[in-house]
Amino acid sequence: MVFAKEDVNYSLYLVTDSTMLPPGTTLYSQVEAGLKNGVTLVQIREKDTETGSFIEEALDVQKICKKYNVPLIINDRIDVAMAIDADGVHVGQQDMPIPMVRKLLGPSKIIGWSVGKPSEVETLAKWGPDMVDYIGVGTLFPTLTKKNPKKSPMGPQGAIAVLDALEEYKASWCRTVGIGGLHPDNIQRVISQCVATNGKRSLDGISLVSDIMAAPDACAATVRLREMIDRTKYQFVDCELNESFPTAVSIKSVISQVSSNRPLVQHVTNKVHQNFGANVTLALGSSPIMSEIQSEVSELARIPNASLLLNTGSVAPIEMLKAAINAYNEVNRPITFDPVGYSATETRLCLNNNLLTYGQFACIKGNSSEILFLAKLNNDKMKGVDAGSGKNDDALLARATQIVAFKYKTIAVCTGEHDFIADGTFGGECKLSSGTAGVTAEGLPCVMIENGSIPIMGDITASGCSLGSTIASFVGGLDPTGNLFDAVVGAVLLYKTAGKLASTRCQGSGSFHVQLIDALYQLFHENKPEKWSASLKKFN
Numbered sequence: 001m002v003f004a005k006e007d008v009n010y011s012l013y014l015v016t017d018s019t020m021l022p023p024g025t026t027l028y029s030q031v032e033a034g035l036k037n038g039v040t041l042v043q044i045r046e047k048d049t050e051t052g053s054f055i056e057e058a059l060d061v062q063k064i065c066k067k068y069n070v071p072l073i074i075n076d077r078i079d080v081a082m083a084i085d086a087d088g089v090h091v092g093q094q095d096m097p098i099p100m101v102r103k104l105l106g107p108s109k110i111i112g113w114s115v116g117k118p119s120e121v122e123t124l125a126k127w128g129p130d131m132v133d134y135i136g137v138g139t140l141f142p143t144l145t146k147k148n149p150k151k152s153p154m155g156p157q158g159a160i161a162v163l164d165a166l167e168e169y170k171a172s173w174c175r176t177v178g179i180g181g182l183h184p185d186n187i188q189r190v191i192s193q194c195v196a197t198n199g200k201r202s203l204d205g206i207s208l209v210s211d212i213m214a215a216p217d218a219c220a221a222t223v224r225l226r227e228m229i230d231r232t233k234y235q236f237v238d239c240e241l242n243e244s245f246p247t248a249v250s251i252k253s254v255i256s257q258v259s260s261n262r263p264l265v266q267h268v269t270n271k272v273h274q275n276f277g278a279n280v281t282l283a284l285g286s287s288p289i290m291s292e293i294q295s296e297v298s299e300l301a302r303i304p305n306a307s308l309l310l311n312t313g314s315v316a317p318i319e320m321l322k323a324a325i326n327a328y329n330e331v332n333r334p335i336t337f338d339p340v341g342y343s344a345t346e347t348r349l350c351l352n353n354n355l356l357t358y359g360q361f362a363c364i365k366g367n368s369s370e371i372l373f374l375a376k377l378n379n380d381k382m383k384g385v386d387a388g389s390g391k392n393d394d395a396l397l398a399r400a401t402q403i404v405a406f407k408y409k410t411i412a413v414c415t416g417e418h419d420f421i422a423d424g425t426f427g428g429e430c431k432l433s434s435g436t437a438g439v440t441a442e443g444l445p446c447v448m449i450e451n452g453s454i455p456i457m458g459d460i461t462a463s464g465c466s467l468g469s470t471i472a473s474f475v476g477g478l479d480p481t482g483n484l485f486d487a488v489v490g491a492v493l494l495y496k497t498a499g500k501l502a503s504t505r506c507q508g509s510g511s512f513h514v515q516l517i518d519a520l521y522q523l524f525h526e527n528k529p530e531k532w533s534a535s536l537k538k539f540n
């Protein structure tokens with residue numbers, strides 16, 4: 001059978017590994033369970049099997065693939081693929097060069113290539129449409145199936161770079177599947193985040209091994225995966241993600257929700273911020289818990305209206321941070337991420353990028369230096385944790401905020417004299433292939449909040465960190481019908497108004513600190529956003 005290449009469905013691509021079969025199953029039975037329940041493409045990848053047995057296995061699997069009308073791809077062994085007339089082969093960077101593979105297989109077979117970086121895309125684009133039909137983009141996350149991984153995992157941001165290269169080099173024919181460490185707990189996040197910067201394409205499919213091959217019930221496992229891939233909404237927090245322009249009325253409603261739900265705000269934060277953050281949280285009618293105990297994160301995340309503030313100013317062990325991200329993502333509770341001093345040192349850059357790869361955040365907030373660096377609009381390293389003193393224009397800051405929101409499919413906040421907030425959640429939409437239907441960072445909703453210059457806000461330590469506490473409290477306090485963007489904007493607007501009020505009441509930075517908590521307390525409990533002094537402007 002010859003498959004028309006444009007008809008190949010890459011959405012759920014099963015790669016075999018007979019070393020992980022559970023007792024009572026065979027390679028054949030696991031593949032059949034997959035095919036019956038929605039696997040759309042099969043690759044035989046048996047690294048340690050002798051040629052004779054490989055061919056026997058391949059012939060067996062080929063029969064069943066034919067029955068389900070699904071193409072069969074052979075990993076690496078071009079000879080085996082030719083011998084059994086398989087539908088295609090998949091080769092890695094170190095395997096036989098692609099032009100030779102094509103010469104041997106002829107034009108009609110499917111050829112897949114493992115790609116990890118943009119320069120490899122440039123190569124395949126130069127070869128043109130007759131060489132590589134699809135690429136396996138990875139390794140996305142750490143995985144046990146690669147025995148000697150040569151590359152460190154690229155994460156969604158690495159996959160975005162590959163998708164961008166496909167667009168840049170105009171390799172429109174080339175399809176993509178994500179590969180490496182994909183499981184039900186990260187598939188939707190990967191589909192949602194891995195979108196080219198021009199919004200025109202996302203991954204065409206998900207490729208995986210162990211979730212089907214090692215499953216005691218491969219039918220149920222495949223049904224679950226299929227359902228996950230077909231779901232077009234990624235509800236990573238249990239509140240509304242729909243686009244809206246916040247108003248005094250909607251912010252008033254957010255505050256009422258926070259008042260009655262009294263969220264539990266777990267702070268994993270720096271030592272300087274601990275006490276201030278706990279008091280700010282209490283001023284907002286919420287309950288702080290400053291905890292870095294790994295064994296309790298799952299329990300905390302399951303408490304109604306739990307919310308996590310993850311601030312990397314000084315850090316807990318990385319395993320604890322990942323466990324916390326996992327625990328909150330697992331139960332769709334919001335995480336507010338503050339990458340303090342993001343670009344100050346290689347250590348911070350590496351740690352923050354590692355965490356950004358690991359989870360889905362409801363909000364990413366930073367000062368102007370952090371957001372500009374995250375957006376790759378500025379390469380100047382920060383001096384410590386404070387924003388640089390250079391003046392940036394509003395348009396540049398808004399753009400950086402939108403880029404961060406788009407990249408991480410989150411609500412991004414950039415602080416300074418003017419605060420910017422952009423919504424990159426796309427209502428939680430996640431789609432294979434079509435990305436954001438061409439919507440780019442510039443098209444994202446973005447607002448600006450200002451209240452004149454309040455330099456004293458930058459003269460106390462951890463004022464940005466405590467805005468993080470305020471956001472975490474507001475997003476945690478939402479009802480399921482509450483709106484995430486309203487909550488983040490409401491928090492920033494309240495904080496700016498409180499800052500101004502406190503600056504008129506204080507005598508210096510020492511009393512400003514105290515006055516800021518008083519002002520937050522007063523404004524929150526009065527709940528009259530229509531009277532707040534900070535202004536909210538639509539920037540886009």
Ligand SMILES: Nc1ncnc2c1ncn2[C@@H]1O[C@H](COP(=O)(O)OP(=O)(O)OP(=O)(O)O)[C@@H](O)[C@H]1O
Nearest residue numbers: 367415416417453454455457458461462463464465
């Ligand atoms: N010149 C200013 N005028 C008005 N508001 C300001 C000014 N500078 C900072 N702010 C406000 O102060 C808060 C902290 O912002 P900043 O950009 O200083 O954060 P940060 O560097 O992360 O703070 P930290 O790391 O000390 O916690 C924000 O709410 C911001 O809006």
Ligand SMILES: Cc1ncsc1CCO
Nearest residue numbers: 270272313314340385462
């Ligand atoms: C001063 C300082 N150092 C690490 S975190 C922090 C608080 C302000 O970001």
Ligand SMILES: [Mg+2]
Nearest residue numbers: 340367464465
């Ligand atoms: Mg900060």
